[in-house]
Amino acid sequence: MTLSKEKKLWMYRKMHEIRNFELEVDRLFKANLIWGTCHLSVGQEASAVGAIAALDEKDMITSTHRGHGHCIAKGGKLPQMFAELLGKETGYCRGRGGSMHIADLEMGNLGANGIVAGGIPIATGAALASKLKKDGKVTLCFFGDGATSQGAFHEAVNLAAVMKLPVVYVCENNLYGMSVPFKKASAVENAADRAKAYNIPGIIVDGNDVEAVYNVVKEAVERARKGEGPSLIEAKTYRWLGHSKSDPRVYRTREEEEEWKQKCPIKRYRQQLISEGIEEEVLNKIEKEVEDEIKKALEYAQNSPEPKVEEIMEGVYA
Amino acid sequence: MAEKLYIEALREGLREEMLRDENVFIIGEDVGLYGGAFGVTKGLFQEFGENRIIDTPISEAAIAGAAVGAALCGMRPVAEIMFFDFFTIAMDQLVNQGAKNRYMFGGKAKVPMVIRGPMGCGTGAAAQHSQSFPAVFAHFPGLKVVMPSTPYDVKGLIKSAIRDNNPVVFVEHKLLYWTKGEVPEGDYTVPIGKADVKRDGKDITIVAGSIMVRRALEAAQKLEEDGIDVEVVDIRSLKPLDLRTVVSSVKKTGRVLIVEDDPISYGWGAEIAAGIAGSEAFDYLDAPIKRLAGLDIPIPYNPNLEKHAVPQVPNIIEAVREVLR
Incomplete structure (x- = not known):
């Protein structure tokens, strides 16, 4: 599949947005400016961006506890995201949700999720709604390798396969479920191997190659849209930072981390784009724009008001 | 109808x-x-x-x-x-x-x-x-x-x-x-969060839900033969809870028995009891609030044991008499 220059540059920009956003959040955390916990996706930008690039704007996603990248790629607004992490009234969830619960229903983001595999049945239900309404939408369901050992994963994927629902399951396998390596958590070598149990396509892709991710997801999305049912895509990738804050990373070596940093999806894509004839200045300009955007977004969040205690009860019931 | x-x-x-x-x-x-x-x-x-x-x-x-x-x-x-x-x-x-x-x-x-x-x-x-x-x-x-x-x-x-x-x-x-x-035929709704007085009475209020409403009504009928006039409030919704209907009934009768199908510990009857005790109905109470509910056991198989696991009509009658004593 050939991608337009515009699309390629969009992907490059989004990966940068995610990287810079996450690094800024990491900095804020270390400076004790963010409350609670959060899970960063530095190193995993290509799977989020490549997969979402394969969707139409009307399509939907469900996300995970490591969901900032998915939200950004699906058109999430950085000011509202920073504001949410800072617990501000102007945040996506009015400061009620924090990092693990950002949703942007208008953009088709049905929400991050604090429960591992929690979003998989929900994505399946969203796809069921599309089938019943015949609205032509596809739902992309993100989850990690750890989620594939949850019962909810099995129940939901089986249901979607039986009903041929328009959903694409994207497993971002970053090799560890918190600290436990996937090979210790799974009797099959690849998460995609589990697709056999549901008689659906199971595809392994280099999760650090944004266009490769795009290509396999695109095919799965088209298949889903045609009513041919779900697919399970496994994007092999790596999270550079710890599982959450204060993870000493005793379960892996610094050498392994270094090896994966050499496979940086952003650096790699930059080289590819340059070799395809895109001027460096164009890429530099994007980087600069993203930096400014991040700065402004953070300023907006920092200058935003705190939620009012007298409104604490709002929003429980519709 | x-x-x-x-x-x-x-x-x-x-x-x-x-x-x-x-x-x-x-x-x-x-x-x-x-x-x-x-x-x-x-x-x-x-x-x-x-x-x-x-x-x-x-x-x-x-x-x-x-x-x-x-x-x-x-x-x-x-x-x-x-x-x-x-x-x-x-x-x-x-x-x-x-x-x-x-x-x-x-x-x-x-x-x-x-x-x-x-x-x-x-x-x-x-x-x-x-x-x-x-x-x-x-x-x-x-x-x-x-x-x-x-x-x-x-x-x-x-x-x-x-x-x-x-x-x-x-x-x-x-x-x-x-x-x-x-x-009735056709469309009508019953609001969520609204209790319903299923039987008017003046001597005691029974607050019940689900199957226990039926049993309470049956008990009330039997107690009527002895001149005891029971009011039965069907709680209908647990959330939102209509405490107001319960409170006004208790203010009228001065006595209350709460009957649940659930195991008694931490059951919804405790919520009702706390609600009554903390309300203006407290001053109208002529007897302590009484709860009757399931035993704190998994439901047993044997039919006789099973029957004894949750309140039956005779238990409700007995509990009413106890409150009125």
């Missing part, structure tokens, strides 16, 4: 809502051709087809989760869980997802879904198919909980539940399915 069975009234409510709103659909185990394990959805598959009466694999988490996801996308799913006990298998999707989505997302999402199923003992199904625990769900902010006791109420409440924009746990005691009552 025609007399109808509870199960027929429930089915009629479901059917009318499906005819009224194409976004309403039913999803669950064996709800299709089979008509549901207890027959609630009988005939609906033939009328509405497999796209709106959806048979699923035996996957309660996926049923509840699919309902949450579809509801987030504007549908109005009615998920049937074959036995109330199996709600526990769907817990994450119901309480961590459906119940919390709206608040977590800053008040921006709607989850208009109903999750319903048959609870309670009396059929010899033993511990994993007989427990009543609706109060558990009333503990989760974001959920509503209703437990209609009559054919009239079940039809009106299923309609309100389907039209509600929040997840509603809809509780049906399985012994109620084959009870009869008057049900």
